[in-house]
Amino acid sequence: MKTLRFFTVVLVAVLLISSWAPAYALPADTNSPSIIDLAKTKLARLRVTNKTGGALYISFSGPRGYSFSTSSQGKTTFESVIQPGKYNITVRASACSGELHYKRNVKGGTVGLPPFVCKGKK
Numbered sequence: 001m002k003t004l005r006f007f008t009v010v011l012v013a014v015l016l017i018s019s020w021a022p023a024y025a026l027p028a029d030t031n032s033p034s035i036i037d038l039a040k041t042k043l044a045r046l047r048v049t050n051k052t053g054g055a056l057y058i059s060f061s062g063p064r065g066y067s068f069s070t071s072s073q074g075k076t077t078f079e080s081v082i083q084p085g086k087y088n089i090t091v092r093a094s095a096c097s098g099e100l101h102y103k104r105n106v107k108g109g110t111v112g113l114p115p116f117v118c119k120g121k122k
Contacts, residue, residue: 042108043080049115054095062087082106
C-alpha cells in the first residue's frame with residue numbers, strides 16, 4: 001500500500017513539473033527574431049520544372065528545413081510553406097547521378113529553380 005501511494009505522489013509531481021516546462025522554453029524577449037508570427041509572415045512556395053524522366057528531390061536547409069519531391073514531369077508548384085530566410089538548396093533526381101546546389105534568399109512569393117534535365121551519354 002505504501003508503494004502505491006509513493007508512485008501516486010511521484011506521478012502527480014512529474015505531471016505538475018511537466019506542465020510548467022513550456023513556460024521555461026519561451027524566450028525572455030517576445031520581440032526576438034526567433035519568434036515568427038505566421039499570420040503576419042509572407043510564406044513562399046516552390047516551383048520546379050522536372051524533365052528528368054524520374055523523381056525530383058529538393059531539400060532546403062537554413063532557418064528551417066524543408067523537403068519536397070515530385071515524380072510528375074513538367075511544372076510543379078508546391079504550397080506556400082517556406083518561411084523567409086537564406087537557404088541552401090540541394091536538388092537530386094532519381095534518373096540522374098549527382099546533385100545540384102543553389103543559394104537563395106527567400107522573402108516570400110515564389111522560389112523558382114531552373115528546369116532540370118538529365119543529360120544522356122553520347
